[in-house]
Amino acid sequence: MMAKLPGLGPRSARRAVLHMIKKRGLLMAPLADALHTVAASARECLTCGNITTTDICDICQSARRDTGTICVVQDVADLWAMERAATYKGRYHVLGGTLSALDAVGPDDLRIPKLIERVASENITEVILALNATIDGATTAHYIADQLEGVVRVTSLAQGVPIGGELDYLDEGTITAALKARKVF
Ligand SMILES: [Zn+2]
Secondary structure, three states, X not given: OHHHOOOOOHHHHHHHHHHHXXXXXXXXXXXXXXXXXXXHHOEEOOOOOOEXXXXXXXXXXXXXXXXXXXXXXXXXXXXXHHHHHOOOOOEEEEOOOOOEOOOOEOHHHOOHHHHHHHHHHOOOOEEEEOOOOOHHHHHHHHXXXXXXXXXXXXXXXXXXXXXXOOHHHOOHHHHHHHHHOOEEO
């Protein structure tokens, strides 16, 4: 089961399980409890798609966040990467993937219609595209920019995001620089 997790091959999965069995009192029981709680209560924020235990996530509910800006990311891991950089003060929109002709992923398979709806109804002044610098990420960014053209200012993260790079792997300084130097799409 563990070997099916991303980033864990059969060998590292075996080592992790063995370690947990050795430390079962200290590690395994608390982990089992935590997993049980998350399995029972985790869901997607109805507004942005962030992982939350309530209908609307903390970021969407926070009075301290700028409500006029939406940062569009591919996955929740990318949202976490942006939050680690602690520069961005707006809110998010998690697509849940990228468009992909190869995997037959279309706009309606992602949270794109919901994004268009939010821009129309939430008094948004800027949409920042923070998608991965992959072919599918770029295709998705272009599609969204087309949909929002003439409706709202659309920008994207600037230099610093390497080609093929994923946000989740970038350090906080690089994300901050890319955010500050963002350009109109
Ligand atoms: Zn939310």
